[in-house]
Amino acid sequence: MTDKSNDPNQMTGAAMIVRALIDHGVQHVFGYPGGAVLPIYDEIFQQSEVEHILVRHEQGAGHAAEGYARSTGKPGVVLVTSGPGATNMVTPLTDALMDSIPLVCITGQVPTHLIGNDAFQECDTVGITRPCTKHNWLVRDVNDLAKVLHEAFYVATTGRPGPVVVDVPKDVQFAVGTYHPPRKSDVHVSYTPRVKGDAAQIRKAVALLAAAKRPVIYSGGGVINSGPEASKLLRELVDVTGFPITSTLMGLGAYPATGKNWLGMLGMHGTYEANMTMHGCDVMLCVGARFDDRITGRTDAFSPGSKKIHIDIDPSSINKNIRVDVPIIGDAGNVLGDLLQVFRAEAKKPDIKSWWQEIATWRARNSLAYKKSNDVILPQYAIQKLFEATRGHDTYITTEVGQHQMWAAQFFGFEEPHRWMTSGGLGTMGYGLPAALGVQVAHPNSLVIDIAGDASVQMTMQEMSTAVQFELPIKIFILNNQYMGMVRQWQQLLHGNRLSHSYSEALPDFVKLADAFGCVGIQAIKPGDLDGALKEMIKVKRPVLFDCRVAALENCFPMIPSGKAHNEMLLPAEATDEATAAAFAGGKALV
Amino acid sequence: MNQPASAYFLEERHDPNETHTLSVLVQNEPGVLARVIGLFSGRGYNIDSLTVSETESHKHLSRITIVTTGTPTVIEQIKHQLDRMIPVYRVVDMTITGRSIERELAMVKVRGRGDSRVEALRLADAFRARVIDATTESFVFEITGNSSKISQFIDLMRPLGLVEVSRTGVAAIGRGPEGM
Numbered sequence: 001m002t003d004k005s006n007d008p009n010q011m012t013g014a015a016m017i018v019r020a021l022i023d024h025g026v027q028h029v030f031g032y033p034g035g036a037v038l039p040i041y042d043e044i045f046q047q048s049e050v051e052h053i054l055v056r057h058e059q060g061a062g063h064a065a066e067g068y069a070r071s072t073g074k075p076g077v078v079l080v081t082s083g084p085g086a087t088n089m090v091t092p093l094t095d096a097l098m099d100s101i102p103l104v105c106i107t108g109q110v111p112t113h114l115i116g117n118d119a120f121q122e123c124d125t126v127g128i129t130r131p132c133t134k135h136n137w138l139v140r141d142v143n144d145l146a147k148v149l150h151e152a153f154y155v156a157t158t159g160r161p162g163p164v165v166v167d168v169p170k171d172v173q174f175a176v177g178t179y180h181p182p183r184k185s186d187v188h189v190s191y192t193p194r195v196k197g198d199a200a201q202i203r204k205a206v207a208l209l210a211a212a213k214r215p216v217i218y219s220g221g222g223v224i225n226s227g228p229e230a231s232k233l234l235r236e237l238v239d240v241t242g243f244p245i246t247s248t249l250m251g252l253g254a255y256p257a258t259g260k261n262w263l264g265m266l267g268m269h270g271t272y273e274a275n276m277t278m279h280g281c282d283v284m285l286c287v288g289a290r291f292d293d294r295i296t297g298r299t300d301a302f303s304p305g306s307k308k309i310h311i312d313i314d315p316s317s318i319n320k321n322i323r324v325d326v327p328i329i330g331d332a333g334n335v336l337g338d339l340l341q342v343f344r345a346e347a348k349k350p351d352i353k354s355w356w357q358e359i360a361t362w363r364a365r366n367s368l369a370y371k372k373s374n375d376v377i378l379p380q381y382a383i384q385k386l387f388e389a390t391r392g393h394d395t396y397i398t399t400e401v402g403q404h405q406m407w408a409a410q411f412f413g414f415e416e417p418h419r420w421m422t423s424g425g426l427g428t429m430g431y432g433l434p435a436a437l438g439v440q441v442a443h444p445n446s447l448v449i450d451i452a453g454d455a456s457v458q459m460t461m462q463e464m465s466t467a468v469q470f471e472l473p474i475k476i477f478i479l480n481n482q483y484m485g486m487v488r489q490w491q492q493l494l495h496g497n498r499l500s501h502s503y504s505e506a507l508p509d510f511v512k513l514a515d516a517f518g519c520v521g522i523q524a525i526k527p528g529d530l531d532g533a534l535k536e537m538i539k540v541k542r543p544v545l546f547d548c549r550v551a552a553l554e555n556c557f558p559m560i561p562s563g564k565a566h567n568e569m570l571l572p573a574e575a576t577d578e579a580t581a582a583a584f585a586g587g588k589a590l591v
Numbered sequence: 592m593n594q595p596a597s598a599y600f601l602e603e604r605h606d607p608n609e610t611h612t613l614s615v616l617v618q619n620e621p622g623v624l625a626r627v628i629g630l631f632s633g634r635g636y637n638i639d640s641l642t643v644s645e646t647e648s649h650k651h652l653s654r655i656t657i658v659t660t661g662t663p664t665v666i667e668q669i670k671h672q673l674d675r676m677i678p679v680y681r682v683v684d685m686t687i688t689g690r691s692i693e694r695e696l697a698m699v700k701v702r703g704r705g706d707s708r709v710e711a712l713r714l715a716d717a718f719r720a721r722v723i724d725a726t727t728e729s730f731v732f733e734i735t736g737n738s739s740k741i742s743q744f745i746d747l748m749r750p751l752g753l754v755e756v757s758r759t760g761v762a763a764i765g766r767g768p769e770g771m
């Protein structure tokens with residue numbers, strides 16, 4: 001036997017994990033300890049390069065890592081124990097898979113010889129997380145560990161990003177083996193994501209764009225995922241072509257909200273002009289979005305007269321919901337770069353003046369209008385005030401899920417990518433608070449605000465304790481309507497106004513709760529309170545729970561009613577009881 | 592047109608279904624079959640037949656042959672979804688390439704005496720099925736061929752005392768000199 005005691009690459013599995021994190025430039029890990037990860041926690045204790053953020057529930061670690069990833073473009077890293085630690089991660093993993101967020105989650109597992117024995121805190125982690133990860137691994141041999149960890153980072157961050165799980169039994173953490181730094185051969189030969197778009201397809205796309213009379217650009221989260229360069233190129237394309245642009249919920253910020261070609265968000269609660277432009281266009285350029293059901297409305301009436309170009313890195317997104325004419329598989333930024341080059345060389349700005357005139361008539365309908373009040377705070381008004389108060393600050397916004405999320409998307413203007421973190425695909429209540437933690441860890445000096453609902457915020461409220469412990473001055477701005485507003489809105493519109501279990505009964509006193517957590521509680525009840533209260537919230541360098549009491553029964557408009565097309569939106573001014581009843585007329589509820 | 596009150600668009604499209612045979616080359620690693628099957632069950636795709644075996648053990652390669660039924664859009668989705676799994680090297684649609692051979696093997700147990708026994712043996716001969724086990728009152732036949740030939744043979748055995756059948760599922764390979 002050769003003596004390996006002097007070889008610096010000989011180490012325990014637990015040490016390899018920490019070493020691999022360092023080699024991949026990881027500075028922060030979100031986690032929660034337990035029996036099956038104690039050797040890794042022991043290694044974390046003995047070094048200072050990787051900082052561990054202790055959450056209060058593993059779901060919080062997952063969403064914090066998502067917020068961290070989405071606001072930096074770097075992978076979020078999570079460390080949890082076996083059994084309940086792993087099962088508590090199922091929601092954030094699924095969330096990250098739906099929204100294409102790169103996460104590397106390391107789970108402890110019972111020792112190899114006990115796997116399958118129903119050992120204490122054993123669960124089939126790779127089985128449970130198989131459908132909610134991009135890929136996962138169970139490592140049975142310490143000498144495979146380095147390769148798997150490196151591959152895990154590669155898979156999570158390349159192609160269409162997503163979450164991965166590496167399940168490491170405790171005996172493998174203790175065992176000594178050979179580590180190696182990341183190298184090319186660590187990657188699965190069968191995994192080759194396509195980055196560059198097909199040149200002939202790009203030419204076809206340019207020909208369509210150049211001949212367009214009524215074009216629209218529809219961009220999504222893929223542009224954000226591709227990195228800041230993609231957003232820059234998207235802006236250039238809009239300038240060079242003069243085309244109107246709309247975006248999905250996930251894509252906000254890629255094109256600035258103050259940009260003159262901006263139509264606002266599209267989809268179920270998008271603006272009238274965005275949806276009408278989509279409906280009436282003759283050429284649609286979809287970049288990094290996936291024709292999701294909240295976007296398309298009824299698919300057989302979706303943008304019936306248009307030729308569709310679809311840029312996506314994931315071939316399975318093409319023709320999934322909507323047939324397209326020119327698919328281009330590749331990275332959004334890379335393809336946009338090539339497309340711009342060809343457009344500049346071979347085409348010139350089409351004359352679409354009359355199209356803009358038509359769009360102006362839709363804009364004039366003012367689909368985001370709402371009735372102001374001097375007595376109660378309208379939720380839309382609260383977001384507008386928040387937006388004004390944060391101008392000039394280096395601001396990041398996260399949200400929970402519900403009406404407040406849609407109002408945030410409609411009324412908060414995003415100028416830059418990576419500033420908006422929301423759970424789009426899965427719609428996870430409880431996402432925003434821990435996501436804000438993760439964002440604040442990555443950007444300690446920035447203003448990080450979770451626009452929350454009174455119901456959602458109670459799902460992961462315990463993470464306020466994490467914020468206090470790590471001195472993360474996140475602001476939880478609760479639009480407190482004392483309802484699960486979005487659920488109530490559907491019950492009003494779709495279920496004969498029978499408000500089954502959507503009232504937020506027995507709400508805690510959020511100001512006292514803030515006090516109990518050791519953070520700052522602020523309340524605003526009248527519209528006149530808002531300016532001062534917001535100023536205070538922004539000024540205080542500690543975590544804040546802001547209880548913003550808003551009009552309880554306000555509903556979110558405009559809205560595409562169920563089973564309707566983009567041109568059949570219900571606008572706020574027209575949402576009288578009769579019009580609403582007619583728009584939503586139908587039989588019994590199913591989903 | 593009114594649909595039930597729902598935010599989802601509930602009308603289904605009614606394109607006609609097609610049956611396709613897919614050859615999937617995968618890295619033979621733990622859980623790879625569970626991944627493939629999980630994809631089908633999770634996304635509601637059909638599996639009519641599934642055949643798996645390691646084909647190049649030194650490279651840890653396995654070949655999975657799947658026969659599936661769905662609308663053209665669903666079939667296209669299935670191929671893309673399979674292709675984006677990390678351990679999947681290639682997915683080839685044998686039905687679209689058109690130049691492929693499909694074979695299945697079945698073992699068919701028939702019990703009977705007298706005339707029906709003689710008839711079973713005569714039919715087996717016509718189908719080139721081999722007798723691989725025999726007692727005074729039973730046969731086990733081995734038959735290979737495409738699936739419809741095997742089904743036809745089984746149907747013929749039914750009135751003659753069919754006891755049970757074991758089928759391997761379809762294996763497929765392209766014609767000509769090229770590999771997949």
Ligand SMILES: Cc1ncc(C[n+]2csc(CCOP(=O)(O)OP(=O)(O)O)c2C)c(N)n1
Binds near residue numbers: 404405430453456
């Ligand atoms: C974990 C989870 N459970 C249930 C739902 C369904 N749901 C969507 S919105 C909503 C109500 C949210 O209420 P609140 O947080 O107060 O927001 P509001 O709509 O009132 O602004 C519910 C229950 C969900 N999205 N996520």
Ligand SMILES: [Mg+2]
Binds near residue numbers: 402453455479485
């Ligand atoms: Mg609420």
